[in-house]
Amino acid sequence: xxxxxxxxxxxxxxxxxxxxxxxxxxxxxxxxxxxxxxxxxxxxxxxxxxxxxxxxxxxxxxxxxxxxxxxxxxxxxxxxxxxxxxxxxxxxxxxxxxxxxxxxxxxxxxxxxxxxxxxxxxxxxxxxxxxxxxxxxxxxxxxxxxxxxxxxxxxxxxxxxxxxxxxxxxxxxxxxxxxxxxxxxxxxxxxxxxxxxxxxxxxxxxxxxxxxxxxxxxxxxxxxxxxxxxx
Numbered sequence: 571x572x573x574x575x576x577x578x579x580x581x582x583x584x585x586x587x588x589x590x591x592x593x594x595x596x597x598x599x600x601x602x603x604x605x606x607x608x609x610x611x612x613x614x615x616x617x618x619x620x621x622x623x624x625x626x627x628x629x630x631x632x633x634x635x636x637x638x639x640x641x642x643x644x645x646x647x648x649x650x651x652x653x654x655x656x657x658x659x660x661x662x663x664x665x666x667x668x669x670x671x672x673x674x675x676x677x678x679x680x681x682x683x684x685x686x687x688x689x690x691x692x693x694x695x696x697x698x699x700x701x702x703x704x705x706x707x708x709x710x711x712x713x714x715x716x717x718x719x720x721x722x723x724x725x726x727x728x729x730x731x732x733x734x735x736x737x738x739x740x741x742x743x744x745x746x747x748x749x750x751x752x753x754x755x756x757x758x759x760x761x762x763x764x765x766x767x768x769x770x771x772x773x774x775x776x777x778x779x780x781x782x783x784x785x786x787x788x789x790x791x792x793x794x795x796x797x798x799x800x801x
Contacts, residue, residue: 572597577614578661579622580646582653584636589628589653590619591646595661595708598650603711609643609650618645655709665708672712673719674699677731681720682777684730687799689778698726732777735759738787739796742767747790755783772800 572594580593597612610616620628630640637645657665678692702722707715716731723729733756740748749769752758756775763769775783787795 571610571616572612572614574614578658579656580649580653581656582649587628587632587636588620589633589636589645589649590622591615591617591649592619592622593646593650593655595655595657595665598655599665599709601647601650602709609647613642613646616642618642618649657708662708666706669708669712669715670699670706673706673715676712676716677719677729677778679778680733680776681729681731682734682780684728686728687734687777689780690727690729694727695723698723701726730777733774734777734780735772735774735800736780736783737796737798737800738769738771738773740769740787740791741794742769744791744794745769748787748795751786751790755779755786 574592576594577592578595580591580598582589592614594612594614597607601607601609601612618628618633620626620632633640633645637648639645674692674695677695678690681695682689699719699722702725704719704722720729720731738752740752745767752769752771752773753761756773756779759772759774761769761771773783784797787797
């Protein structure tokens with residue numbers, strides 16, 4: 571269980587009845603994102619309250635009426651998923667920043683400039699988010715917020731979430747190392763081994779990973795690799 575110092579109040583109103591639990595906000599976030607968590611382990615106290623600050627427990631008849639069970643784990647899960655979680659200003663800021671970084675990671679990896687087809691640098695995305703005044707919800711899952719953020723960025727930067735298909739040709743002397751890089755970096759759509767031992771393949775990767783892909787191929791082949799974006 572989490573300590574009382576680290577726990578926050580999660581509330582759920584059902585009709586005229588009020589239910590509260592004391593929960594670890596970070597574990598609650600993981601549950602909301604669909605991850606498997608031990609619900610009881612994220613509670614500070616194994617109980618359902620009417621008023622947690624006063625230590626007043628919710629009446630059993632009210633719990634049975636609204637939840638159909640008295641199992642704390644089941645009830646706590648519903649409160650976390652459908653209720654309101656109270657954060658301190660410091661906790662909210664910290665969780666928002668952590669989620670902001672994760673959202674930027676996804677965008678940088680998967681998005682590209684819709685005009686040039688080149689990846690967007692991380693700083694450009696961060697500055698555009700700041701200019702757009704993007705609000706980050708500390709509890710809403712990353713994948714749900716990425717689309718909202720992309721829509722907010724479009725008036726500021728040309729951006730699209732796409733994958734690109736890249737044709738790769740590796741000389742025979744470098745296939746030993748470079749083949750694994752090309753094959754495992756994305757989805758290998760096609761490959762052909764040539765009579766001279768060279769390898770030709772078509773790899774589909776997130777648009778934002780192009781720079782990393784080229785850098786790794788150039789590193790293991792000492793720059794002796796041919797790549798071309800396919801339309």
